Amino acid sequence: MPELPEVETVLSGLKQVFLNRTIVGVKINTPKLRNKIPLNLAPKLRNAKVIAASRRAKYMKLDLDNDHTLVVHLGMSGVLRTELANAKKTKQTHDHLRLTLDNGTEIVYRDPRRFGVIDLVKTEEVDNSAYFRNLGPEPLSRKFSAAYLQKTFANKTVPIKQAIMDQKIVVGVGNIYASESLFLAKIDPRRVSKTLKISELEQLVSAIKKVLKHAIKEGGSTLRDYRNIGGERGLFQMHFSVYDREGKVCPHCTCNLKKTGGIKRIVQGGRSTFYCPQKQR
DNA sequence: AGTGTCGCCTGAATGC
DNA sequence: TGCATTCAGGCGACAC
Numbered sequence: 469m470p471e472l473p474e475v476e477t478v479l480s481g482l483k484q485v486f487l488n489r490t491i492v493g494v495k496i497n498t499p500k501l502r503n504k505i506p507l508n509l510a511p512k513l514r515n516a517k518v519i520a521a522s523r524r525a526k527y528m529k530l531d532l533d534n535d536h537t538l539v540v541h542l543g544m545s546g547v548l549r550t551e552l553a554n555a556k557k558t559k560q561t562h563d564h565l566r567l568t569l570d571n572g573t574e575i576v577y578r579d580p581r582r583f584g585v586i587d588l589v590k591t592e593e594v595d596n597s598a599y600f601r602n603l604g605p606e607p608l609s610r611k612f613s614a615a616y617l618q619k620t621f622a623n624k625t626v627p628i629k630q631a632i633m634d635q636k637i638v639v640g641v642g643n644i645y646a647s648e649s650l651f652l653a654k655i656d657p658r659r660v661s662k663t664l665k666i667s668e669l670e671q672l673v674s675a676i677k678k679v680l681k682h683a684i685k686e687g688g689s690t691l692r693d694y695r696n697i698g699g700e701r702g703l704f705q706m707h708f709s710v711y712d713r714e715g716k717v718c719p720h721c722t723c724n725l726k727k728t729g730g731i732k733r734i735v736q737g738g739r740s741t742f743y744c745p746q747k748q749r
Numbered sequence: 750a751g752t753g754t755c756g757c758c759t760g761a762a763t764g765c
Numbered sequence: 766t767g768c769a770t771t772c773a774g775g776c777g778a779c780a781c
Contacts, residue, residue, distance in 0.1 A: 471774065502776075526775080544775055545759075581758045583775060626752065642774055691774065692761075738754075
């Protein structure tokens with residue numbers, strides 16, 4: 469669920485409450501997420517101070533002052549949020565982890581579908597861990613360029629929509645932003661990756677960067693579960709051109725909706741794709 | 750090696 | 766109203 473813009477938004481909130489704070493309390497309610505929360509998590513977190521926080525792909529990394537790094541992935545339905553110590557509690561059915569900081573702030577990890585990850589890795593080993601070892605470049609870095617995609621796509625027969633969601637090719641782009649970026653780049657999501665011309669790859673790279681930056685500015689997209697650390701919704705869903713808009717017109721549309729049927733929904737790799745057959749070729 | 754399918758989980762929306 | 770079915774933003778394990 470949460471893609472790069474949502475994770476980036478959560479991270480910036482986490483930095484504000486977490487950095488240079490010491491964890492004084494750890495409570496694990498459900499150890500079984502995508503992986504099991506490790507047994508040494510609670511003792512290692514207790515009395516540790518968070519000295520740095522960063523994002524890689526859709527993962528957050530919280531570096532502690534004891535040479536360990538807390539790795540967090542929100543999966544499909546994960547929410548991290550702060551609660552004041554005495555605030556009225558909402559239902560806690562899926563609150564899997566609860567951290568208490570030295571100023572009384574509580575941070576709760578809630579994840580109904582339990583596809584998320586909470587793990588603890590030695591800081592010096594984290595970038596070589598299974599989570600990070602095989603990831604492609606960050607989409608907002610210079611390494612993610614048309615030339616890079618041209619090389620990477622040389623023999624790729626998968627549809628372009630699936631290729632840009634492949635975290636080995638480029639990280640952070642999930643189902644929503646893949647559809648939105650392809651619309652902005654005017655590229656049909658079904659196109660075989662290796663058939664894209666360099667000019668199209670340039671459009672695509674620039675569209676992905678633009679869409680992600682815009683979404684970060686809007687605090688991400690909230691369809692259902694996603695919230696930032698203060699419990700607020702993202703706003704980028706107001707700016708969707710095609711995602712979740714089957715049968716509607718796309719922005720600046722001049723076609724006859726009755727004739728064309730508007731935005732189309734198809735399934736690729738088991739996931740919904742939305743696109744405009746008139747504008748995307 | 751590259752590609753396609755399945756399953757992990759729960760909850761909300763939809764259909765009968 | 767109640768029950769069954771479908772779908773959801775991710776990702777890794779498989780089989781071919």
